[in-house]
Amino acid sequence: MKRAFPVFGLLTLVLLSFALYEALIGAPTERTMGEVQRIFYYHVSSAWTAFLLFLTNFIASVVYLAKKNSKADAVAAVTAEVGVLFCSVVLVTGPLWARPVWGIWWTWDMRLTLTLVLWLIYVSYLVLRRFSTSSQTAVIAAALSIFGAVDVPLVYFSIWYFRTQHPSPVIGRGGSLDARMWHVLLINWAAFLCFAFLICWSRYRLERLRRDVEETQALEALLEPRGVR
Amino acid sequence: MIYLYAAYAATWTIHITYLAWVLLRYRRLRREIYELRKAVR
Amino acid sequence: MSSLPTITKATLAKDLRLEWRSKDVINAMLFFALLVVVIFSFSFNPTAEESRQIAGGLVWVAFLFASVVALNQTWARELRNQVLDAFRVSPAPANALFLAKAIGNFLFVSALEALMTPLFIVFYALRALGPGWQLVPVGLLGTWALVVNGTFFAAMSIRTRSREIMLPLLLFPITIPALLAMVQATSAILTGEASAKFWIVLLAVYNLVFTTVSLLLFESVLHAE
Amino acid sequence: MPIRGAKEGARSDSSELIVNPSPPACLNLPIISLSDVIKQFGRLAALRGITAEFLSGRLYVIVGDNGAGKTTLLRILAGLSQPTRGRVSILDSTDPRAVREQVGYMAHPSLLYDELSALENLRYFAQLYRINDEQRCRSVIFSLKLDPDLTRPVGEYSQGMRQRLSLARAVLHDPKILLLDEPFSNVDVGSARHMVELLAAMRNRGTTILLITHQASLLESASNEFVWMDFGKIIRRSRELELLQAL
Numbered sequence A: 001m002k003r004a005f006p007v008f009g010l011l012t013l014v015l016l017s018f019a020l021y022e023a024l025i026g027a028p029t030e031r032t033m034g035e036v037q038r039i040f041y042y043h044v045s046s047a048w049t050a051f052l053l054f055l056t057n058f059i060a061s062v063v064y065l066a067k068k069n070s071k072a073d074a075v076a077a078v079t080a081e082v083g084v085l086f087c088s089v090v091l092v093t094g095p096l097w098a099r100p101v102w103g104i105w106w107t108w109d110m111r112l113t114l115t116l117v118l119w120l121i122y123v124s125y126l127v128l129r130r131f132s133t134s135s136q137t138a139v140i141a142a143a144l145s146i147f148g149a150v151d152v153p154l155v156y157f158s159i160w161y162f163r164t165q166h167p168s169p170v171i172g173r174g175g176s177l178d179a180r181m182w183h184v185l186l187i188n189w190a191a192f193l194c195f196a197f198l199i200c201w202s203r204y205r206l207e208r209l210r211r212d213v214e215e216t217q218a219l220e221a222l223l224e225p226r227g228v229r
Numbered sequence B: 001m002i003y004l005y006a007a008y009a010a011t012w013t014i015h016i017t018y019l020a021w022v023l024l025r026y027r028r029l030r031r032e033i034y035e036l037r038k039a040v041r
Numbered sequence C: 001m002s003s004l005p006t007i008t009k010a011t012l013a014k015d016l017r018l019e020w021r022s023k024d025v026i027n028a029m030l031f032f033a034l035l036v037v038v039i040f041s042f043s044f045n046p047t048a049e050e051s052r053q054i055a056g057g058l059v060w061v062a063f064l065f066a067s068v069v070a071l072n073q074t075w076a077r078e079l080r081n082q083v084l085d086a087f088r089v090s091p092a093p094a095n096a097l098f099l100a101k102a103i104g105n106f107l108f109v110s111a112l113e114a115l116m117t118p119l120f121i122v123f124y125a126l127r128a129l130g131p132g133w134q135l136v137p138v139g140l141l142g143t144w145a146l147v148v149n150g151t152f153f154a155a156m157s158i159r160t161r162s163r164e165i166m167l168p169l170l171l172f173p174i175t176i177p178a179l180l181a182m183v184q185a186t187s188a189i190l191t192g193e194a195s196a197k198f199w200i201v202l203l204a205v206y207n208l209v210f211t212t213v214s215l216l217l218f219e220s221v222l223h224a225e
Numbered sequence D: 001m002p003i004r005g006a007k008e009g010a011r012s013d014s015s016e017l018i019v020n021p022s023p024p025a026c027l028n029l030p031i032i033s034l035s036d037v038i039k040q041f042g043r044l045a046a047l048r049g050i051t052a053e054f055l056s057g058r059l060y061v062i063v064g065d066n067g068a069g070k071t072t073l074l075r076i077l078a079g080l081s082q083p084t085r086g087r088v089s090i091l092d093s094t095d096p097r098a099v100r101e102q103v104g105y106m107a108h109p110s111l112l113y114d115e116l117s118a119l120e121n122l123r124y125f126a127q128l129y130r131i132n133d134e135q136r137c138r139s140v141i142f143s144l145k146l147d148p149d150l151t152r153p154v155g156e157y158s159q160g161m162r163q164r165l166s167l168a169r170a171v172l173h174d175p176k177i178l179l180l181d182e183p184f185s186n187v188d189v190g191s192a193r194h195m196v197e198l199l200a201a202m203r204n205r206g207t208t209i210l211l212i213t214h215q216a217s218l219l220e221s222a223s224n225e226f227v228w229m230d231f232g233k234i235i236r237r238s239r240e241l242e243l244l245q246a247l
Helices: A004-026 A035-067 A070-102 A110-131 A134-165 A179-221 A223-228 B002-040 C003-022 C024-043 C048-074 C076-089 C094-124 C132-157 C163-191 C197-222 D009-017 D070-077 D096-102 D118-128 D134-143 D159-171 D189-204 D241-246
Strands: D030-041 D044-055 D059-064 D085-090 D103-106 D177-181 D208-212 D225-230 D233-238
Touching (some): A004 A035, A004 A179, A035 A070, A035 A110, A035 A179, A035 B002, A070 A134, A070 A179, A110 A134, A110 C163, A134 C132, A134 C163, A179 B002, A179 D030, A179 D044, C003 C094, C003 D118, C024 C048, C024 C094, C048 C094, C048 C132, C048 C163, C076 D103, C094 C132, C094 C197, C132 C163, C132 C197, D030 D070, D030 D208, D044 D208, D044 D233, D059 D070, D059 D189, D070 D085, D070 D177, D070 D208, D118 D134, D118 D159, D159 D177, D159 D189, D189 D208
Parallel strands (some): D059 D208, D059 D225, D103 D177, D177 D208
Antiparallel strands (some): D030 D085, D225 D233
16 A cells, blocks of 8 residues: 555656647647647646546535545545645636637636636635634535535526527637547546546545544643643 | 646646645644654653 | 424524514614615616616625625524523424524515615616516525525534634625526516526525525534534 | 422422432432543543443532533533544433433523523523423422513523523423533522522432532532543542542
């Protein structure tokens, strides 16, 4: 188990470099958008990774509420944090792509808006975790995660209808993707998933360690005043 | 072209900042464990 | 479970009586609402035609801010002397407390809206060009949407540090679809350009979903410690 | 049914029974048992492994310095908080929430609505226990030497009156187990004596009472056992207060 971490880390690094090479050089250049389209590989794979992490967060939260298992709570805390990280990448690369292609930084397009709302919900989740008093954090965070997950389809429908009413000013991405591009995208996604898993793993270990330290500290701390007396 | 590089740079800046932050927390924790061990002994 | 309606009623009656004696929610809320309306009128000074376009957003954002004041007060009373613990040690169902608080807030916020709406109509010279009666279901469903999540998140935020700030932080992101629906429905009715049907249905679904989720989760949040 | 017929009942039989505080033998069964209970708040442990048994029909007095974990222990028994680790069993149930109807809890704060009168307060709390008996509320208030017809809001009561009303709220549903956190703080000596008599009478009728106090001497004659807590642990248990203090 101890060996697995560096081995997996090395593997991820190789995969990431290969994916980077494929995205920047290997993939064919898109006809209308040109080189800028290459942002796509990072943008989309980050987005999918983030959504997957949020899904994991939701499942872990349900498991926590059902079983009161502190490991599930640690998983939920970690996946929300890393999910927000990847979601931030999506929100930064998105406008960087939109500016040269559409001529605007931001548009209230379906996917963009949904991602932004998700990001807001999970940032509020992280804020809640930080501000709540320690013995209650897990339960109320899990409850908020479930509220957030339930909210997603509603956000989706509301924006979908909002958009059909006022057609967006930009031309959608449209068109089917070249097979070679699909290939590169999937490689990038795989690399990002491995990377996310790696971060989550180390972050999870850190979280567990922190909890252990807190517990030992709690049980030991009271020894000190006794020594003084 | 500049947007392309900006996006890739931004992605890695965000990731590396986060990793650095995790590392910082880890080191702080390590120090705490060290002090805890010392206190128990 | 047969005790649920009885205890809900008893708790609601108790809350209304407390409010009647102290009047701290209503007073704070009313003055705040008045301020919001006046400041909004200063900030946006549109013609009747323009105001019809933006009124939906304006009115609901004002209601949202004003209701946060009421929602923050929801649990303040239960925290004084830690009376909430007396409820928690009793065998009374947690959902009775939630329903009573949500209904109480619904009444407070509705009263507030009933007073603010005429002010908006006067200041902005509003008149509905579409089917005006639809504003009633939009108002009722929209208010419940604000209140059901607000009550729940207020219960969550009393378990955090700096709880007054936490409530809007938790409430606003989740409320986005409901707020969008309220605003769009109201604008559609006022301008008479589009049908508000979809938005009313969306609000109803939103309410159904979140009322259910709240009732399912409230017990664990109330007894979390 | 304690405090029933409070006018004559409580006072007369308490004064005679207080002479003989040992409960009937058949009641000597463990009603509360804790095994290795730990409660941790972040970096602080309030309870650091408590293993204990409390027998039915007895009055236990928990003493100890501030921060010894007394209140946390009581809150766990009341089902207000869950232990981080360990097992709590009350009336043969491991979930304190399942036995809520059997447990009365009086906290350090009053747990009363300041804006309501005594009767209005109790009427509301009675409904939480599905008791719809106006007479019951009145007699409980009366048994604590308060006037049920007083319309003054509780916020204007003196601290002593408020404590007594708070006790009334805790015993309203006639619990088998009564948990009291500092019931005598700021109560005048006369009222405190009366409260002790009342508690002794309840104990003699089979109620188990756990009581935290800094005025342990008030309970010397009524208590069955003193429990001394320190730094989140039960250090010592003794029948005599002096023995406990001597160590």
